[in-house]
Amino acid sequence: MDVILWTLRRGEGDIVNMYNYLSELMQISTGRNFLNFGYWDNTTKSPADAQTNLCNIVGDMAELEKARHVLDVGSGFSEPAFLWKKAHPNITITCVNINPNQLKFANIQANISEINLVNATAVKIPISDESCDRIIALESAQHFRPIEDFISETRRILKKGGTAIFAIPVLSKPSKFSILKIGILKLTWSSEHYDMDTIKKTIQGMGLNITEIKLVGSNVYLPLAEYYIQNHQFLRSEILKRYPSYVETILFKSMLKMKQAAADHTIEYVLIKCTK
Numbered sequence: 001m002d003v004i005l006w007t008l009r010r011g012e013g014d015i016v017n018m019y020n021y022l023s024e025l026m027q028i029s030t031g032r033n034f035l036n037f038g039y040w041d042n043t044t045k046s047p048a049d050a051q052t053n054l055c056n057i058v059g060d061m062a063e064l065e066k067a068r069h070v071l072d073v074g075s076g077f078s079e080p081a082f083l084w085k086k087a088h089p090n091i092t093i094t095c096v097n098i099n100p101n102q103l104k105f106a107n108i109q110a111n112i113s114e115i116n117l118v119n120a121t122a123v124k125i126p127i128s129d130e131s132c133d134r135i136i137a138l139e140s141a142q143h144f145r146p147i148e149d150f151i152s153e154t155r156r157i158l159k160k161g162g163t164a165i166f167a168i169p170v171l172s173k174p175s176k177f178s179i180l181k182i183g184i185l186k187l188t189w190s191s192e193h194y195d196m197d198t199i200k201k202t203i204q205g206m207g208l209n210i211t212e213i214k215l216v217g218s219n220v221y222l223p224l225a226e227y228y229i230q231n232h233q234f235l236r237s238e239i240l241k242r243y244p245s246y247v248e249t250i251l252f253k254s255m256l257k258m259k260q261a262a263a264d265h266t267i268e269y270v271l272i273k274c275t276k
Contacts, residue, residue, distance in 0.1 A: 023035060023076075023077075023102075024242060024243075025239060025243065025247070025251065028235075028238050028239055028242065029047060029228070029235055029238075029239070030046070030047040030048045030051060031046075031047075031048055032047075032048040032051060032079065033076075033077040033079045033105075034048070034051035034052070034055070034076070034077075034079045034080065035076040035077065035079075035139070036051050036054050036055070036080075036138060036139040036167070037050075037051075037054070037139065037169070037220045037221070037224055037269070038050025038051040038052075038053065038054050038220065038224060039053040039054040039057055039216060039219050039220060040053070040219050040220070040223035040224065040227075041053065041219060044223070047224070047227060050223070050224070052083065054138070054139075054167065054220075055079075055080040055083050055084070055138065056083070057271070058080070058136060058138050058165050058167055058271065059080075059083070059084050059087065059088075061165050061212065061214075061271060061273050062134050062136055062163055062165045062273075063134075063163065064084055064087070064088045064091060064134065065088060067088070067091050067133055067134045068090075068091060068092065068133055069091070069092050069094075069131060069132045069133055069134070070084070070091050070092065070093045070094070070132065070133075070134040070135075070136065071093075071094050071096065071125075071127060071132040071134065071135045071136070071157060072093060072094070072095045072096065072136050072137075072138070073096045073122050073125065073135065073136070073137045073140060073141075073150070073154075074096070074097060074098075074122055074137055074138075074139075074140020074141065074143065074144070075095035075096060075097045075102075075106075075117075075140075076097065076099075076102055076140070077102050077105050077106050078095045078097075078102075078103075078106035078109070078110055078115060078117070079106075080136075080138055081093045081095050081110075081113075081115050082109055082110075082113050082115070085113045085114070085115055086113070092116070093115045093116065094115070094116040094117075094118060094127065094132075095110070095115060095116065095117050095118065096118045096120050096122065096125055096127075097117070097118075097119065097120075098119065098120065098121050098122065100119050103117045103119055122137070122140070122141075122143075122144045122150045122153070123144060123145070123146065123149035123150050123153065124149070124153065125153045125157060127157050128157075129156055129157065130156075130157070130158065130159045130160065131157055131159070132157050132158060132159065132162065133158070133159045133161070133162040133163070134162060134163055134164070134165075135154050135157060135158055135162070135163075135164040135165075136164070136165045136166075137150070137164075137165070137166045137167070137168075138165075138167045139167050139168070139169065141166050141168050141199075142168050142169050142170070142192055142193070142194060143192065144192075145192055147192070147194060147198070147199070147202055148202055148205075148206070151202050151203055151206040151208070152206055154206075154208070155206050155207055155208055155276060158208075158276045159276070160276055161275065161276065162275065162276050163273060163274070163275050164208065164273075164274050164275070164276075165271065165272070165273055166199070166203075166270075166271070166272045166274075167269070167270075167271050167272075168194070168199060168269070168270050168272070169220075169267065169268075169269050170193075170194055170195055170196050170199060170267070170268050170269070170270055171193055171194070171195040171196070171266065171267060171268070172195070172196060172265050172266060172267065172268045173195060173196070173197075196268060196270060199270070199272065200213075200272075203272065203274055207276075208274040208275065208276055209274055209275050209276075210272060210273070210274045211273050211274060211275055212271075212272070212273035213270060213271070213272055213273075214270070214271040215268055215269070215270055216269050216270075216271060217262055217265075217267060217268040217269040217270075218262070219269075220262075220269040221258050221259070221261070221262035221267060221269065222259060222262050222263065224255075224258070225255045225256070225258045225259035225262070226259070228251075228252070228255040229252075229255060229256070229259070232252060235248075236248050236252070239251070
């Protein structure tokens with residue numbers, strides 16, 4: 001009942017509770033601490049590989065080799081930040097996350113990696129004006145409400161000429177019927193379900209310039225669903241060690257719905273690059 005209420009309300013506290021309860025599902029399924037769907041190609045062998053791929057693609061879009069101060073908003077367990085810092089030791093990274101448990105989990109590694117952790121909401125970030133030349137929201141902005149406030153904060157904090165990268169699961173079209181078509185997927189894709197047009201118009205309306213858009217849903221949803229379906233028995237046995245059976249049943253049915261929704265283009269996954 002709690003999970004259903006968190007999904008329906010989707011307030012900041014509800015999202016924190018949802019991730020506290022369900023993030024271990026992702027860790028069990030992948031063996032890593034990334035919290036993204038991943039990007040799958042012909043060389044991908046596992047969900048962890050796919051998740052690393054997505055982090056690297058986002059880092060490349062952000063041109064981190066040219067960056068100095070990076071803000072990662074909705075940073076989860078900060079695994080992407082650790083990856084980026086290892087590849088680019090000279091950059092300074094600040095991770096903003098509303099979930100204190102995830103920040104606590106990341107704290108030891110953050111100290112070693114010299115990454116700053118900030119417990120704050122994405123719609124009111126305690127970072128000074130024009131202080132970062134890169135802002136990244138990797139599969140987190142779909143939770144931010146209202147999205148306008150987060151984009152406004154992005155513009156405020158971003159230096160002139162700076163770059164922001166948003167990796168966002170979205171609905172392909174602005175239609176109430178799209179929400180109905182994703183069905184049970186809403187329980188495991190617990191977000192605001194923004195559509196492509198809304199995201200683009202919000203970014204442009206806040207004075208940021210969109211310079212690149214990549215639609216990568218075919219490399220995200222379908223292969224992820226196929227992996228879960230093909231490895232269902234093993235993953236189910238692992239999940240049942242820590243969760244009741246109904247949780248895994250919902251997850252499996254959600255993966256089936258994800259496959260269908262991706263195949264009929266109800267859902268998409270967008271990488272957006274914009275500048276100030």
